Amino acid sequence: MLKTPGWHLLIVWYFFLGGIAGGAYFTAAIADNFGSSRDRSVVRTGYILSLLMIGVCGMLLILDLGTPSRFLNMMMHFKFWDPMSIGAWMLGVFGLFAFVSSALSLSPDERRAALRRRVSLVGIIFGFFLASYTGVLLSATALPFWSDARLMGALFLASGASTGMAAISLLLYLSGDSAGEGFKKVKRADRFAIVFEMAVLVLFLVLLGSAAAPLTSGHLAPLFWGGLVVLGLVIPLLVDVLGARWVPAVIPALLVLVGGFILRYVVVMTHA
């Protein structure tokens, strides 16, 4: 007797790209603050990728509204207990951070770099927020499965990290930078992130119990198991761990991205 909100592909893409934006930024920020100058490509790619994604995300959100011309109405209030309200604000704030960090990453000036590193440490918070808040938004509704999933935000965050890293590595590969140190490091980070994501997913399903049925045994189950679990997590990890050098490095990255998209898809479309 409950009603579904009619969020479909526009929102699935928003969740997915928002996760990449947050994950890419945080990866860039970590690389910026804890990595070396050889990781500069990761840093710059990450910040700029996140800025681009945020721009697209904004447009997706506006287009999904019933009355898009009124998107600014969300800026009239700030309700910190309401995921959608903070989400609207944080998108903007995070965008600012991404812009500043991106701009500063284009400059070779060392003073700029120091500022950028400090700024991005703060920006990480907003990055994480963007990647995870959409999960909390779903779990704060009245709809079953969504409202039962205490770890939805955590899962989206983990996926945001892995897809953000995969996206960076994909871009580096495409720009011919895959031989560099940065590439190796981001691949390593992605490996850790995939393991973490798998752990969170297991805990997510265990806590849900029978409420996980829409995912694990409904009509979306083949996509969930085949698309996310096998293609999106197990195979990329195996390829990486087994060091299968005959597989082009881009393949695992693509699979992780596809898996990330499928995760958002099956979750959102459960209540299409």
Place this chain on the structure above:
Amino acid sequence: MARTLAMFTDTSLCIGCRACQVACKQWNELPMEEPQWTGSYQNQAHFTDKTYRLVRFIEKPQPNGELQWLLMSDVCKHCAQAGCLQACPTGAIYRTEYGTVNINQDVCNGCRYCVSSCPFGVVAFNHDTGRANKCTFCNDRIHNGLGPACAKTCPTESIQFGFRDELAAKAEKRVAKLKEMGYTGAQLYGVDSNGPLGGLNAFFLLLDKPSTYNLPEKPLLPQRNVLVDSVLSVGAALLVGVTAVVAFRERGGKGAGDA
């Protein structure tokens, strides 16, 4: 703050005539919809963006061979703790000084978060206007000294309108009387201000348990888990942050500072 207003729907007096449905449509100038086949006289399975008052028909054969036909005029509950209101990011959903919950059609941008946040599935998205809407508790009428159109039209006074405290007292008396008359299933739904959702400002007297009417036995505020879920996300963030640091860290000292 004015005294809280309420609607008390006493289903023991309902004759299922649907005058309330029609009066609501007429007052709110809502258009006709394609009726659904529900297997009974009920013409929509549930509330829509064009049906704010909906009469439900439930046949319940009794063990003694007799039949009970439960008739109930359902409506937005105007919860004291409203999931839709909490969810709305634009502030379009607000509570009037009378305690009723309204969606400002000039502000709503149609994000539909409220639609998914109602424990009763009341709020609906209107594809024609691009906004969400629901029962307004006849907001214009109550601000002009009148009661809701449904209450005014109800021929048996099954829908009563007034101050919440007075109606609640009346409802308590009524359910006691019904129990005395042998209606063992008679119970109130949403009267208790200490109960679920802080009480409903459109509360009911039911003749059977709530689930018979497709109402949640104990409706919960969807936003009750926001804190927990947020803390868990923060935890995840910290953990994944650590793994990333480990992945990028230069051996033998901080990496910052390299040109």
Place this chain on the structure above:
Amino acid sequence: MTTNLIDIQNSDVIMATSNFAENHPVGFQWVMKAKERGAKFIHVDPRFTRTSAVADIHVPLRSGTNIAFFGGLISYAIQNNLYFKDYVVHYTNAPFLIDPAFKTATDGGGLFTGLEQTGKGGVDPHVAETYKRDSWKYQLDGEGNPKRDLTLRDPNCVFQLMKRHYSRYTPEMVERVCGIPKEKFVQVAKLYCENSGREKTGTITYALNLTQHTNGVQNIRALCMLQILLGNIGRPGGGVVALRGHANVQGATDLELLYHELPGYLPMPLRDLHPDLKTYLEKVTPKGGFWVNLPKFMVSLMKAFYGDAATAENDYGYQWLPKRASADAYSHQHIFVDMYKGSIKGFLADGQNPAVGGPNAKLARAAMGKLDWLVVKDIFLTETAEFWKAPGIAAKDIKTEVFFLPAAPAAEKDGSLTNTMRLIQWHEKAVNPPGDVTSDAEFFVSLGKRLQKLYAGSKKERDKGFLAASFEYGDNPKEPNMELVLKEVNGFATQEITDKDGKVVYKKGQALNTFAHMTDDGKTAGGCWIYTGVTVEGPDGKLINKANLRKPADDKDYLAHGWGFAWPANRRILYNRASADLEGKPWSEKKKLIWWDKEAAGQEPEKKGKWVGLDVPDFNAFLAPDAKNGDKPFIMRADLVGAFFGPLNDGPFPEHYEPVESPTKNLLSKQQMNPVAKIWTVPDQKNDLAPVGSPDYPYVITTYRLTEHHLSGVMSRYLPMLAELFHSHFAEISHELAGELGIANGERVTVLTPRGKIHVTAMVTHRLKPFMIDGKKTHQIGVPWHWGYNGISKGDITNDLSATVGDPTVYIQETKAFLCNVKKGEV
């Protein structure tokens, strides 16, 4: 209804035999109020409806068995001594002695004495044409008064005859015939009878559930008999609640938009039986009771019709009145059979939709195809207005010239509506009708004047009346002043009237205050005597329209005499003299209504005493209880008492006969159906009937109305907010029958009768259950009849299923009980 909706709250027990809550939801609030006060509410209906949902007991009975049920109750009350003896002995004809030659149906094998077996009528070879009523009369004493046995023991007294007649109607028989389990019947009988009587009163409601049968009139008689047996008539919380239709069926019958009566329930003259006014008045005026005043009402009526042209010399225009060629003609069903046979050339349907709303609607539509011309005046293009578009009609074969005149609905015109409690309420025009839309008054006034112009040069005697009729109602030729029309209905003085002292009682043209002032000498005119009093002249000479008064009820006046005007004379509860005993004291303080106050100022200064109380006395207010006839409450009957023995075309006592189409043989007697029921023979097999217990049509079908739709749907299916309330036209089918036929809820099905078939959606429900009739499982289905091929919500026409058969007294159709078959799918 004899009583008042508001008064229902005073009942101790209410038995609704009709679907009260669904069809009179606003009036139903008083049943809820009665329940709040502890009243028990019984609902008797083949279906479990929204009325049953709020009833204490639901009594399912097979459609068409109402007399078996009421007879069972009458028998139960008599056998268990639960009747109100004092009331029965003094206020009814129970003690009157009947001619010993008369025998009841118990001794007559289902027939009363005097049936002329002509074998000419209808399907049943035993159906006769008429009863000779020679033995259906009282034994008279030397003075010509009926002989009485106040002990009620004489075997020829009405009471004993009634007891003998209903001796067959045992609880066991009720179970076999009606399908009501014996225990439930006894429970209900006990409940109803024990809550009626001196200290408690019960009310019974009915509507078309009783009228639309070939036993229609007798169904109602049975109910009335039960009520006077229990002493419920004329008392608070009692009465017979006839629930008339919305909005103005009562007004329509009061002003006689009917074929057999003139306004105010005066008989419409028969050409051969009533050749002149004197003969007419002699034959139709009874020797006793208030109807002795009939001549005054008749003359006043003709003065209202013909004005100054009606004089004593020309019998007040009696010759100009249309007369009936036969009593067995002109009803709705008669008309359509004649129309089909080609003897009717033109037809005006004003606010009527016979293509959908009358019985055997297929016949009606085919009949209209035989007309030369048809005029339809209605608020929408109804199915009748476009009858040639009906499925199955080839439009090119129809030669009828059809005119459509748009009509103004109630909100676009002034006028009155008379509701089921005889309450006349005025409504004022809210908006002007658009464009060429006209009200009925405008139309008929305009038509009348044009016809007068057309016939202006005529020298024929028969045209003089029409030319003399006045269609002048105010200064605006386009818009008649409806309050002036109401004043004419009310009645007025045609010349100055003075009393015996020469004092002017009425100025010329002044509205009459009461029908008691009507005369038969032409000094008064009155369009409908029962309405007199609705308009009166105020002290300033201005007309007061009492129908427009809106003073609500209060503690002193719970019957709200200041709201509207109830005929007659604003009496809200009829026969209220019966609420007091022979001394004029209420039978019970708890049930007081009017009483004799011997100290009150009387009509003359030296005579004291008046009836006072909570209602206007339905009695001569100054007639003392111990005066002659001061103890006879039923003033409209010639013998002034309530009638158990009441001769009608089909008998003086109601007897159960099966409907014309029935699943079973009659278990109460050898006589299967009403011996004088009217069954029309229609060419081209347009009125075929299913034989008794037909295997091709094994299920009982009843047709009915829903709250949300109105009659043939013109006022509901054309309006979006009402059209959307039901998904589609449906039939209600029990789970048991659906299981047998393999039908799921929501599937399309076909319902068939020998007259036609319809496709509807099956609503499979627990609210219908099969009946055990004489031990045999008998299914019944229900189908509402609101749908047609026009409007927003469309559907097949249920009345294509019903037949052209009628009650022998009023020829009403039998749409409440006939036979059908049901097939899965759209066959």
